[in-house]
Amino acid sequence: MLKTNTYGLSQEGGNVKTGGNYAASIKAHTTSQKKGYTQVLWLDAVERKYIEEVGTSNIFFVINDELVTPPLGGTILPGITRNTVLQLAADWGIPTSERRITIDEVRAAAQDGSLTEAFGSGTAAVISPIGEFGYQGETIMINNGETGPLAQRFFDGIQQLQRGAAPDSHDWIVRVK
Incomplete structure (x- = not known):
């Protein structure tokens, strides 16, 4: 279960995975860890209010039964797992x-109860539920710190696809001999 702390950081060129993108994040990550968090929730560099990513992963929220994720636009990595989540959500009618x-x-949304889940998606992590955020000294709990049913469904569904235990209707799997 991820716990995240929120920071703003310039991520120009964040739409490509390069070492330079991560070097600038080391200080914020270290500060976040000292506060007991495992990842950093990145805000946009200009206004420092729009959510971009969590750590090195794309982020999703479930608000009012809708799956919400920031749009691609030059600062967010177009992750393969992000695309998989969006396609599975469409397949499942979410x-x-x-x-x-x-x-x-x-x-x-957390205060009024309409935020029911948050999770990151990425190649290594697949789906990583987020139990709480820290922001400006405030702790924002999500789903009582528990993995939500949708995050679990995505994790299980992607794992089943990766193992060949579920049908691949999108031709994502390539068998290597």
Whole structure:
């Protein structure tokens, strides 16, 4: 279960995976770890209010039964696992929105109970549920710190595809002999 701390950071060129993108994050990550968090929730570099990514992963929120993720736009890595989550959500009939989302919207949704899940997606992590955020000294709990049913469904579904235990209707799997 990820715990995240929120920081703003310039991620120009964040749409490509390079070592330079991660070097600038070391200080924020170290500060975050000292506060007991495992990852950093990155906000946009200009206004420092729009959520971009979590650590080196794409981020998703479930708000009012809708799956919300920030749109691609030059600073967010177009992750393969992100695309897989979006495609599976479409296959499963889950309402999805790729839109800008502010930290204040997430805070408000957590307070009114409409934020029911948050998770990161990435190649190594697959799906990593987020149990809480720290922001400006405030702790924002999500789903009582428990893995949500949708995050679990995505994790299980992707794992089944990777193992060949579920049908691959999108021709994602390439068998190597």
